[in-house]
Amino acid sequence: MKQLWFEGGKRGSTMSYSLVVGEPYPRQVNWPKSAATLVLSENYVEIIHSFDGLTSDELAAFTTGSATVAVTIGDRHLMWCYRFDAPTRPGAPKATLGWGDSPWEAYRQHGRTVGVPGQRGEPFTAYMVLVDASTGIVEGLRTAEIGKDVADALRYGVARQLALPYDHAAASREIDAVYRRHPSTQSLLREAIAGQQIPALGS
Numbered sequence: 001m002k003q004l005w006f007e008g009g010k011r012g013s014t015m016s017y018s019l020v021v022g023e024p025y026p027r028q029v030n031w032p033k034s035a036a037t038l039v040l041s042e043n044y045v046e047i048i049h050s051f052d053g054l055t056s057d058e059l060a061a062f063t064t065g066s067a068t069v070a071v072t073i074g075d076r077h078l079m080w081c082y083r084f085d086a087p088t089r090p091g092a093p094k095a096t097l098g099w100g101d102s103p104w105e106a107y108r109q110h111g112r113t114v115g116v117p118g119q120r121g122e123p124f125t126a127y128m129v130l131v132d133a134s135t136g137i138v139e140g141l142r143t144a145e146i147g148k149d150v151a152d153a154l155r156y157g158v159a160r161q162l163a164l165p166y167d168h169a170a171a172s173r174e175i176d177a178v179y180r181r182h183p184s185t186q187s188l189l190r191e192a193i194a195g196q197q198i199p200a201l202g203s
Contacts, residue, residue: 019129024136031133036080036102040158042115045126045146049082049097050133057095061086062130063140063201065095070195071153072178072188076164076171077103078157079178081185081192087200099185103175106161107168114162116155123148144198153194 017026029037031050039046049062061084070081079101086095106114117124123145130140146154182188189195 019127019138019141021138021141023138025129025131025138029136031131031136032102033133034100036082036100038080038102038104039109039112040104040106040114040116040154041112042117044117045124046129047080047082047126048129048131050131051097052133054097054130054132054139055095057086058097059130059140061095061097062128063142066200067128067144067198068195069146069150069198070189070192071150071157072191073153073157073160073193074171074174074178076161076167076174077105077178078154078161079103079188081189081195085200099189101185101188103178105168105171106158107166107171114158116151116158118151120152120155121148123151142201147196149194150196156193 019025025048031037033050033052035050037048037050039048051058054062065084065086068083068085072079072081080103081099081101082097083099084097088094126144126146128140128142128144129138131137132139178188178191182191
């Protein structure tokens with residue numbers, strides 16, 4: 001996939017823009033290295049992965065490989081866990097973007113009305129974007145169907161956060177406690193309430 005188009009004027013969206021492989025992401029962002037940034041709205045979901053200095057095999061893992069995702073839920077945050085595995089080739093080592101995790105707080109999302117597409121029990125399509133963290137250039141695009149279990153976990157996590165008043169300090173303490181309990185994403189996965197594997201493209 002080389003281009004995605006997002007149409008403004010709908011609830012949860014404030015602008016129309018396109019994402020094109022090889023061009024800058026349309027908003028100026030100080031991208032974190034090796035992280036995922038979630039944009040959760042009732043109209044669409046963007047999951048923007050920012051990495052620095054990927055090899056061609058790692059790029060293939062994102063753009064055409066299988067993806068494994070999982071969600072953990074707190075009172076004031078949720079954790080998005082992710083991994084990408086490139087299709088195997090005879091005689092070649094398996095390329096991966098190994099397990100990573102990123103926290104998300106509803107009240108820190110700006111410019112989009114917070115929500116999740118669809119109703120309880122329904123899957124939705126997410127737009128996955130790969131951005132070079134140093135340059136802001138879009139390096140990969142793909143769509144993925146998020147199954148009902150992960151979709152409902154996100155709906156539950158969003159509703160749980162929005163039921164509480166904004167308190168970033170409390171959210172930070174909660175996230176810090178998670179990282180003290182879990183030194184790795186593999187450990188954190190023990191708290192996941194939902195997960196799924198997204199097949200490699202063409203499989």
